[in-house]
Amino acid sequence: MNSLAPSRLTRWIIGILVGAFFAIPLIATFLYTLRDPKGGMSLVNWHKLIDPAFASTLQPIWTGLGNSLVLAVVTVVIVLVLLAPTMILVHLRFPKLRPVFEFLALLPISIPAIVLVVGLSPIYLQIARTLGTGTWTLAFAYGITVLPFAYRAIQASIDAADLRTLSEAARTLGAGWPTVVIKVLAPNLRQGLLAASLISVAVVLGEFTIASLLNRQVFQTAMVVVRNQDPYLPAIFTLLALLLVFVLLLIIGRAARGHRKARS
Amino acid sequence: MTAPLPRTQDNALLADAGEGTAVQLQGIVKSYSGNTVLHGVDLDIAPGEFVSLLGPSGCGKTTLLRVLAGLEGSDSGAVMLGGKDVSRIPTNKRDIGMVFQSYSLFPHLRVVENTAFGLRRRGVGKADAAKRALDALALVGLQEHADKFPHQLSGGQQQRVALARALVTEPKVLLLDEPLSALDAKVRVQLRDEIRRIQLRLGITTVFVTHDQEEALAVSDRIAVMSAGRIEQIGSPEELYGAPATASVAAFVGLSSVVGGTADGASVEVWGQTIPLQTPATGPVDVYLRPENVVFAEGADASVRGTVEESTFLGSMRRTVVRTEAGERVTVQHAPGIRPSFGDAVGIALLAEPVAARPRA
Numbered sequence: 161m162n163s164l165a166p167s168r169l170t171r172w173i174i175g176i177l178v179g180a181f182f183a184i185p186l187i188a189t190f191l192y193t194l195r196d197p198k199g200g201m202s203l204v205n206w207h208k209l210i211d212p213a214f215a216s217t218l219q220p221i222w223t224g225l226g227n228s229l230v231l232a233v234v235t236v237v238i239v240l241v242l243l244a245p246t247m248i249l250v251h252l253r254f255p256k257l258r259p260v261f262e263f264l265a266l267l268p269i270s271i272p273a274i275v276l277v278v279g280l281s282p283i284y285l286q287i288a289r290t291l292g293t294g295t296w297t298l299a300f301a302y303g304i305t306v307l308p309f310a311y312r313a314i315q316a317s318i319d320a321a322d323l324r325t326l327s328e329a330a331r332t333l334g335a336g337w338p339t340v341v342i343k344v345l346a347p348n349l350r351q352g353l354l355a356a357s358l359i360s361v362a363v364v365l366g367e368f369t370i371a372s373l374l375n376r377q378v379f380q381t382a383m384v385v386v387r388n389q390d391p392y393l394p395a396i397f398t399l400l401a402l403l404l405v406f407v408l409l410l411i412i413g414r415a416a417r418g419h420r421k422a423r424s
Numbered sequence: 425m426t427a428p429l430p431r432t433q434d435n436a437l438l439a440d441a442g443e444g445t446a447v448q449l450q451g452i453v454k455s456y457s458g459n460t461v462l463h464g465v466d467l468d469i470a471p472g473e474f475v476s477l478l479g480p481s482g483c484g485k486t487t488l489l490r491v492l493a494g495l496e497g498s499d500s501g502a503v504m505l506g507g508k509d510v511s512r513i514p515t516n517k518r519d520i521g522m523v524f525q526s527y528s529l530f531p532h533l534r535v536v537e538n539t540a541f542g543l544r545r546r547g548v549g550k551a552d553a554a555k556r557a558l559d560a561l562a563l564v565g566l567q568e569h570a571d572k573f574p575h576q577l578s579g580g581q582q583q584r585v586a587l588a589r590a591l592v593t594e595p596k597v598l599l600l601d602e603p604l605s606a607l608d609a610k611v612r613v614q615l616r617d618e619i620r621r622i623q624l625r626l627g628i629t630t631v632f633v634t635h636d637q638e639e640a641l642a643v644s645d646r647i648a649v650m651s652a653g654r655i656e657q658i659g660s661p662e663e664l665y666g667a668p669a670t671a672s673v674a675a676f677v678g679l680s681s682v683v684g685g686t687a688d689g690a691s692v693e694v695w696g697q698t699i700p701l702q703t704p705a706t707g708p709v710d711v712y713l714r715p716e717n718v719v720f721a722e723g724a725d726a727s728v729r730g731t732v733e734e735s736t737f738l739g740s741m742r743r744t745v746v747r748t749e750a751g752e753r754v755t756v757q758h759a760p761g762i763r764p765s766f767g768d769a770v771g772i773a774l775l776a777e778p779v780a781a782r783p784r785a
Contacts, residue, residue, distance in 0.1 A: 322526060328495055329528035329586075331515040333542035334593065347532040 186402070193395045205392035217389050221397055224382025227295040231378065232364040234299035236357045239310045242303070244353060247311070248345055251318050252327060265311035268304050273369035276301070284374055295376045305370070306363045310356035317352025321345075354412045362405050444472030444629040445506040445596035452491055452501035454484075461487050463653045464501065472627045474620065475658075476640035479650035480676065485633045486601055488650070492631060493599050494518050505596050516545075521590030521628075525602040527582045529574035535561065535585050536570035542593040560592035561585070563622060580611035587619065591626065598623070600632040604639065616643055637677050641665065649673045665714075667702050667780050674712040674780060679743075681718070681754040685711040685781060692781055695727035695748075700778045709781040715743055715757035717775050726771025730754070732764040746772055 166174070196202040208214040243265075250261050268276070280301050287297050323345055330344045346353065368380035379401070383394040447469040454462040461484045469475045477485035490496040492503055494515035503511045510518050521542075529538050539557035540548075548556070561567040564584040566577075574582055583603050590598060600619065604612040620643040623630050634640050640647045641661040648658040649672075657669040668674035671682065685694040687705035692698070694711050721727065730746040733753070742760045747753055756772060764770060 322528075325524055325526050325528045326530060328515075329522070329524060330530070330541070331495070332493060332520055332522040332599075333589065334516050334519075334545035335541075336516055339545065344530055348530070350532075 186399070189395050189399060193392055193399065195392070206396060208390070208393060209396065214390075214393075217386060218393065220377065220382040220385045221379070221393065224377050224379045225397075227377060228365055228379035230296050231299050231302060232361045234296055235302045235306060235360045235364050238299060238303040239306060239356050239360050240353060243307070243310055244314055244346075244349070244356070245341060247314055247318060248323065248341060248349075251323055262311070262315075266308045269308040273305070273367075274373070276305070277370055277373040280370070280374070295371075295378065298371060298374065298376050298378070299364075301370050301374075302360075302364050302367060305367065306356075306360040309359040309363065313355035313359060314349065314352040317349040321348045323348075358405075358408050358412050361408060365401055365405065444470075444627050446471050446504075447492070447597055447629055447631065448502075448504035449488070449492065450502040450504065452488065452503070453499045454487055454491060454496065455499055461653050462491070462498070465653070465655055467648060467655065467658070469629055469631065472629055474623055474630045474632065474643060474645045476632045476634055476644040476647045477650055478634055478637060478640040478647050478676065480635060483650040484653040485635075485650050489599055489601055489631060489633050492597075493520055493522055519593075519596045520599055521593060521595035521597070522599040522601065523583065523586045523590050523603040525605055527574065527579065527606070528586055529582055529589070531574055533573075534570070535566065535572050535574065535577070538574065538585060539570075539589045539592055542589065546593060556592055557588075560588035563591065564588045564618065578611075580607050580615055583607065583615060584618070587622070591622070591628070596629070598628050598630040600630065602633050602635070604634070605636075612639075619643065641677070647677075649676060651676075666778075668712060671710060671712075671782060679715055679755055680712040680780075681715070681752070682710050682712055683748075683752045683754060684750075684784065685709050687781055692779065694774060694779075697727050697774050699774055699776055702778045702780050705781050705783060708784040710784050712780045712782075713754060713774065714779075715755040717777050717779060718754055718756045718772055719775060720756060720758060720762065721771045721773035723771070725773055727773040729769065729771050732766055732768040732770060734766065735764050746770060748772075 191201075193205050194201045194203065196204050209218070247261070250257050284297070284301075287300065291297055326344050326348065327340045330340045335343065365379055367378065368384075371378040372381050372384075379397075383397060387394045447467075449465055449467040452462050452465040453460065465484075465488055467475075467488075477488060479485050487496060491498045494503075494510070494513065498511065501511075502509050505518065505520075529535075530541065533541065536554055536557050539560055540550075540553035543553035543556055544550070558567050558570060561570055564587055566581060566584055566588065569577060569581065569585075574585070577585065583606075586603070603619075604615055607615065616639055619630075619632075632640070632644065641664075644661055646658055646660055647664050648655045649664060650656065651670075651672045657664060657673045659667075664673060664677045668677060668680070674680040674682070683694060685692040685708075687693075687701060687707060687709045689704050689706060690701055692701050692705070692709060692711055694713075728748050728750070730748040733745045733747050735742060735744040737760060740760065741757055742762065744756045744758065744764050745753055746756060754772060
């Protein structure tokens with residue numbers, strides 16, 4: 161027994177405190193959604209989700225959620241198709257560029273979203289002229305905001321795998337670079353790629369500032385709109401969004417565990 | 425004990441065994457950031473030959489192999505496979521097989537999928553590729569492990585699968601980049617012998633990089649000893665051991681002791697003894713003495729006296745280092761029953777065997 165390890169009681173106290181830190185706001189929000197405007201507790205607010213009378217009230221949320229899901233998909237595609245191969249390229253062919261690339265990738269975390277929008281506004285004028293004003297174009301900005309989180313997740317996997325030897329072995333066996341990346345490297349970076357994808361989805365579903373300032377309707381901006389008409393519905397959707405992310409986390413954890421099991 | 429090789433008619437790989445491909449490296453120069461690591465290396469390898477690149481760390485042997493594989497470009501020079509210049513052809517189109525120092529099996533693929541990987545890249549159908557992969561695994565005695573993942577195999581088994589994977593595509597040349605260095609001593613010897621046995625059966629031209637002279641001497645048709653980006657000498661193991669061209673070759677191949685002598689044509693005088701030379705020389709020379717050429721001697725039979733500095737038991741023999749009165753360190757190979765202690769005063773003499781000598785610099 162390691163004498164430096166905390167006692168069982170200390171571990172329980174820490175566990176309860178940390179658990180309470182996360183659980184209390186969620187429980188409070190859930191209880192709030194059960195509050196009946198006529199007094200007492202009921203599921204009347206949850207019933208609004210399927211009540212045709214509230215269909216027009218909920219419409220902005222469904223539109224915003226649809227837009228956010230499209231944005232999440234495009235952002236994940238940007239991470240998987242642009243960021244991940246670039247990181248592999250830097251790791252294998254241009255290792256001296258890694259500090260510069262890491263600095264650039266982590267930079268967005270230190271730039272407030274409002275400042276980012278000021279810089280992005282003129283760029284989005286050009287994007288609107290060439291690609292239109294579709295909400296999906298926000299994914300270019302989100303591709304930048306998720307960079308620091310996606311970078312760390314993928315880099316951890318890259319550092320854990322011997323990509324150089326794997327890629328060289330594959331090339332000596334006749335594989336071209338696309339095959340090397342898709343058939344050999346990506347499966348060995350699966351955990352990092354899954355984590356980066358999940359983080360990207362979570363960031364996109366929770367983003368408000370950029371979408372609001374660039375006048376795009378996404379999940380978070382829609383909730384602000386709906387809150388003015390019904391304060392309970394945004395709370396319900398917040399819980400549902402958290403549940404969605406939790407389920408995604410479980411799926412990714414299970415996939416990663418399955419991968420680890422196969423390897424160990 | 426490894427499984428016996430399958431019969432030729434049962435094994436597609438053996439049935440297709442060919443004559444091998446000639447390999448030529450012509451004037452290969454390679455630099456990194458202004459630091460030249462290969463200085464115009466020339467090397468001709470005959471079809472089906474097993475050539476080892478031997479040398480200390482940093483001598484350029486792995487870089488030369490990587491240039492041959494196409495994993496590194498050269499600043500100048502040409503790589504020829506079967507008479508065709510492949511210098512500008514990328515690695516994946518050179519038709520080579522390579523086994524790496526570190527375990528290079530794809531962790532997410534089963535053994536049979538790893539082995540079939542190269543065949544699938546060449547458009548071979550899944551079923552045919554699996555059958556040929558099993559043939560290749562049979563060649564290295566691992567067909568019963570086909571459904572395992574790499575982490576379920578020992579290091580030696582993983583390198584044997586890597587060997588099967590490299591051979592299954594019937595490449596023009598097999599490149600081995602210190603494939604045994606991560607293995608323990610017993611497995612290393614087993615796999616070393618297995619590689620040579622399979623290479624002889626398949627007749628494939630093989631280039632083997634190693635820093636272990638014993639490994640190189642045991643399996644090679646010829647050995648190219650490299651030093652500081654150049655090939656110092658290339659020849660059969662017997663030639664290198666018996667007649668090293670330079671001091672560094674003598675030092676690297678076979679534990680030579682270097683002592684001073686005076687040559688007079690066909691013989692040389694060392695410690696007052698006259699012994700024959702392998703190649704004629706005159707004047708002051710450095711004489712390379714093999715441990716087995718030096719013996720302990722008593723009284724008048726001793727040519728020179730010295731003090732024991734260290735003695736190592738090696739199973740069937742013992743090697744003892746003696747510092748002579750002139751300050752030369754000489755290694756003596758002798759029966760294990762003789763057990764000199766540190767500081768013992770001993771006498772030594774030379775057997776009348778031909779020795780190598782080079783003019784003293």
